Every structure is written in structure tokens, then in C-alpha cells.
Amino acid sequence: MGRPLSRFDSPVLEGPVPAVGRIVERVESHGRNLEIVWDDGLILHTNLRLSGTWHLYRHGERWRRPGTQMRAEIQTVDWIAVCFNAPIVETYREFDRYRHPGFGPHGPDLSRPDADLDESINRLYHYHDQLAPVSEALLDQHVANGIGNVYRCEVLWACGVHPFAPVSALDADDCSHLVTTAAALLRSKLRHSPRVTASIAQPGSFVRGDLAVYGRNGQRCARCGDTVQVCQLAEHERLLYWCPGCQVHRSLDSMPPLDEDAMREMDPHPAAAKFLSNLPWRRSHPLAG
Numbered sequence: 001m002g003r004p005l006s007r008f009d010s011p012v013l014e015g016p017v018p019a020v021g022r023i024v025e026r027v028e029s030h031g032r033n034l035e036i037v038w039d040d041g042l043i044l045h046t047n048l049r050l051s052g053t054w055h056l057y058r059h060g061e062r063w064r065r066p067g068t069q070m071r072a073e074i075q076t077v078d079w080i081a082v083c084f085n086a087p088i089v090e091t092y093r094e095f096d097r098y099r100h101p102g103f104g105p106h107g108p109d110l111s112r113p114d115a116d117l118d119e120s121i122n123r124l125y126h127y128h129d130q131l132a133p134v135s136e137a138l139l140d141q142h143v144a145n146g147i148g149n150v151y152r153c154e155v156l157w158a159c160g161v162h163p164f165a166p167v168s169a170l171d172a173d174d175c176s177h178l179v180t181t182a183a184a185l186l187r188s189k190l191r192h193s194p195r196v197t198a199s200i201a202q203p204g205s206f207v208r209g210d211l212a213v214y215g216r217n218g219q220r221c222a223r224c225g226d227t228v229q230v231c232q233l234a235e236h237e238r239l240l241y242w243c244p245g246c247q248v249h250r251s252l253d254s255m256p257p258l259d260e261d262a263m264r265e266m267d268p269h270p271a272a273a274k275f276l277s278n279l280p281w282r283r284s285h286p287l288a289g
């Protein structure tokens with residue numbers, strides 16, 4: 001910090017390129033998001049998810065990861081900061097800061113007994129990306145803190161909700177059910193060991209001393225007997241375990257059919273076609289049908 005930028009390189013950057021000569025004012029991290037702020041108000045935002053990492057090197061020092069994994073490189077006369085494998089590398093101006101959809105305070109920590117569940121329910125219901133699958137929104141710390149990958153799978157199973165249902169398909173009761181179940185599971189995790197997926201949603205489907213779906217791909221579902229599946233929506237996404245037999249709430253079958261011809265006639269703009277092709281159930285994953 002405090003030294004002017006002498007070189008910036010990023011093969012994947014979305015947004016304006018940081019200008020040589022500008023000075024890094026500060027570096028902020030919010031969970032898995034790391035932001036570098038230059039003195040002209042430009043902010044480099046990297047979302048590291050699980051795979052991304054930043055390394056700091058001296059000039060001439062050998063990188064500890066292959067150059068092909070480089071997603072952003074910042075040089076000053078003193079050091080080189082290299083970001084590897086971050087799925088998101090983007091820049092925006094400071095005055096746009098509060099418009100960034102991922103920015104803002106984190107949601108309540110659901111493992112705390114005093115967590116404001118209504119706040120979380122509200123954040124899920126009004127999620128900024130209504131087309132995002134519910135399984136993705138539950139991992140967003142701006143909805144709630146503390147759920148994590150294991151418990152998003154367990155919560156969706158406990159509530160019987162289809163993991164690829166778009167947030168827009170959830171009604172207020174669904175959001176409430178998901179958040180209160182997540183809070184109950186997280187708190188029971190703190191009280192008991194080993195982990196227990198409680199029978200909150202379905203009495204009688206209690207999974208003793210273990211998890212219901214997480215890590216159980218290929219095994220029989222304790223509730224319906226179907227086979228637990230695992231999938232990964234994208235290369236950097238975390239594994240999602242779910243039961244296709246009983247996690248059917250808000251599934252595609254329960255959605256109103258989409259009249260593509262009518263939509264094409266209504267709006268011939270290419271953005272409409274992109275919108276349609278980006279609907280969660282049309283993304284290329286093994287379950288698209």
C-alpha cells in the first residue's frame with residue numbers, strides 16, 4: 001500500500017482497468033470477498049469462493065501456483081500481488097459501491113439464539129437475483145451467516161425444497177420455513193455432537209447421528225427411499241447433495257409452463273433470449289431437462 005501501481009494484468013477482468021500510477025489506499029475483506037481500493041475510487045472486487053486465493057511476492061520470486069491460474073496481478077516497485085483461481089474479478093467505481101449487489105452488511109448469524117430471523121427471511125424473499133437457485137441464495141452471507149454448504153443441503157432436504165427452484169418461485173412461507181429450519185439445525189449443531197439433521201419438517205424422518213443427504217450420494221433417502229444425488233452447477237461451485245424423490249417443492253413441475261413463442265413475439269430483443277437461456281432450469285447441469 002502507498003506505492004503507485006506499476007502494472008496490472010487480468011485475463012478475466014470485467015470493468016475498467018486500474019490505471020498505472022494510482023495508489024492503493026486500502027484492502028478490505030468481507031468473508032470470501034477481497035476488495036482493493038485505489039485512490040481514484042476504483043475498486044477491484046475478487047470473490048474467492050472456495051478455490052481462489054491471493055499471494056504476495058517480491059519481484060523475481062517464484063510463484064507457488066502455475067501462471068495459467070492467474071486471474072489478476074498487481075505490481076508496484078516493491079511487490080507483486082497475484083490472485084489465483086478467483087471465479088469473479090471485477091472493478092467498479094466507488095460511487096457505485098452501494099449499488100454492487102453483493103455489497104452491504106451481512107445477514108444475521110443464524111447460529112445465534114438472538115438472530116433476527118425475520119431479517120433473514122426478508123433478505124431471502126427480496127433477494128437481488130430472483131433467478132438464482134435457492135441453493136445458491138442460501139450460501140450468500142448477505143441472506144444469512146453460518147449456513148455453509150453442509151447445512152444448505154440439509155435445510156433444503158428438511159424443507160423438501162427443490163435445490164434449483166429460483167428464488168422467485170418461493171413465497172413468504174417458503175422463505176420463513178427455510179430460514180427457521182436453518183436456524184434450528186445450526187443451533188442443534190451447537191448443542192449436540194455429532195451432527196444431527198432434525199426432524200423439524202418431517203417428523204419420523206429423523207436421521208440419527210448423521211446428515212440426511214450431505215455426503216450420501218448413491219444411498220437411499222431416509223424419507224422416501226429414492227437415491228440421493230450429487231451435482232455441481234459450475235466448476236468452482238460446491239457440491240450439492242439432494243434427493244430428487246422428495247425434494248420436489250417448487251420444482252419445475254410445479255412451475256407454470258413457459259410460453260417461449262409468446263415471449264419471443266413480445267420482446268424480440270436479444271436480451272430476452274439470453275434471459276430465457278439463463279433461467280436456472282435451463283443452465284447446463286446434469287438435471288436440466
Ligand SMILES: [Zn+2]
Nearest residue numbers: 221224243246
Ligand atoms: Zn427423499
